[in-house]
Amino acid sequence: MLLTASLTLRAQKASFSFKDQPSQKTFSITTTRLSEKIDSLQDYTRIGVFGIFQEMDLSNDNAHYAQVGNRELLAWHISHPHVSSRIYAFVEDLSPQDTLYVYDRNGKLQEARHTANLIGNRHTFSPVSGEQFIQLSKNKDSRARLSLYGLSLEPLSPKKSKGFDFRDSGPCQVNVNCQEGTDYTDIKNSVVRILVKLGPALGFCTGSVIGTTNYSYVPYLLTAEHCGIISQGNYVSPADLNSWTFYFNYEAPSCETPPSEGNLGGNQITGAQLLANSNDNGGDFGSDFFLLRLNSSIPPSFNAYYIGWNRKGDDIPLKGATIHHPNGDIKKISIYTSAATSGSYDGSVSGTHWLVNWIGTANGFGTTEAGSSGAPLYDEDGLLRGVLTGGAASCSSPNGEDYFGKFSYSWESNGTVPERRLREWLDPVNTGFLAVNGSYFGDSLPSTRNDIQIVNNPASDGVLKIENLGAPSDNLQVLVSDYSGKVVYNQKTVAVPGSRKEIDTGKWRNGLYIVIVLRNSEVITRKVFIRN
Template structure:
């Protein structure tokens, strides 16, 4: 059995444990990566992220250093990248370590869209964005994580990852993350944090966790990716460092091969945040395409409607993130608003689904 016994330290916490269960669905976006660089291989983590086109492109956010040959400094070649493997659903079904993962979905091959060109965090925020190019990829079967590019330290949060190539684990930090300097940086470009004990253990990180996301507990959005640190089951209070998403957005250079922005904001909407998304069936059983916006396009407002009567909460924002109004109805009217582009969040039993209406 490839995932028995455990390969990570015994202090780590399965995502199916009680403290991880509220984040189990969000964790479906986190992947285990088998990397190949030259003649070397290893393991890492990453996360499937949403983009403003909401089109299901399989972008994997991870750490640049996962693809670096530390003997030569060279990044994985295109031929190497065609052998990288991405595993979804590599988690145990219960908190116990005695059961194998079920329903693992695996894809092979990717192309590099951008990276930070900073030596894996030596001088920058250590990021790479990959696009899976396996023709069998089906966006409709996966959860896409949301993100925040606001330069705001999370007061608390959690990381979901694959330590030492093991099944999916979750770690929590209850104290605030603070700006930290990693390696040779002249300014803080990482979130520095210390992990906290929970009822099932004391989650940390290990080699293989690299590239995994941290989520802000207040909004469940990705705010960084793991570069490294000293945390382990033996050093549970040692700090870890996550490259800041806000800096990864456009702070590593001006060209598209150094920025997340051109790839995650193809519509050039310039949002501060973007919610996560399930492209297949939203969590209350309605297909995503069964939202209707009409008239569309419109010069004088419009209406977004669900074809089924459900108890719904709608929030309407402008592109600066300002909330304009909220309503508890099966539809939301935009007629009172001036001409422009609006972001609408639909909440049903704490599930948020973003819509962008022009």
């Protein structure tokens, strides 16, 4: 099929009367055989490619400008006939009174962003077909600046007006909020859809927000290495990683798939940095892991669950599930009831992967697809045991096996340096724990003893007081982390019954902190508010 798309960017009056659109700047591109070009990129990456990234350069300097009272309105008109597109933007100095709007060709509002729901400086807008209008409404004295640095080119599906993401998984897949997901109501909140950028190629993967032994709530995300591989063994660039978009809570609210996407994709963070990877060409001779740190802290409103894990290599997962985003669709769940078997993805190194077979359930026969890559494998305890590399399972071949890179192998078997292992990142204080339970930010986790008390909560006057550190111990460690996961206090101490520890908080910012006490084989956490 020959598809010609001409992109014309014109300044647009702030009133959004589409009848009169004076041309002040034109950015045009002719894309022929878009589908064929996308197909050609399938060999450029190890993931399913659904679109092409097109650079552009629009900012306040070339916007249509209008002033209404003490408000300034800046607008851009972007025309992309026969193509669905999502805009990549960099936002600076947005004040609480400033708002970004996206309208479709009919003037219908598609998205609105302001400081309360815009996390970090980078943002990826929802896909719009045909043409769209971007508007920045700001106070006259605001220094807000918007840079539109790229957009996606995605063929329109003949069945819907959007690109290949929402409602595009196979018919066998099961929504996570069906009865099959009853035991995963917390766990599902750790699963994230990833919009991946690899040079000109755009695709989807799945990842998990993952916890640490000291419950520091650093925004770590675990996915598959092959999601970040481009041709000839090269890896995603730091610049491209800054445009990866992570969607939280992208799921149907019930077992039924909603007729339209609506605001399901509203909880997002754009940008991450690579901390460690298996360096095995995406599972060819290792466990295919990619550990990222998001560029922004995860806001409490996202209700993210930090998944727990089990790194015991000889502990075979007996039954469980995976939760994933097949073809970039809303969260789905697949179930296995027979014990996983140990093997490898291509046979060159043994014992790197868990192999599982899925079963049919009440609402379908959940398998995996492109876009599921990086999805977590859960065991019977709901702990993460692996990350999806690939396999033969599909809606047309539901009995095929899927391969998950072992978490236990990723812990320290892909190399001897922190950049090749999970150990140093997920056990930063070297507890040696073999398993960790999942939790929400600030949960007070179960402990065999309830003998750590915060005397003054909220803590004021620049002092945090922790009382009664329990039975005598000469190997007790007290840590305090802030909302971003940064450890602001870390000290070993000797505990005696009835003792009190006073910590100077005079230079700390006001807000929520997590007190973490490590004692032998247990971790005790407490939430505390600092109000200096």
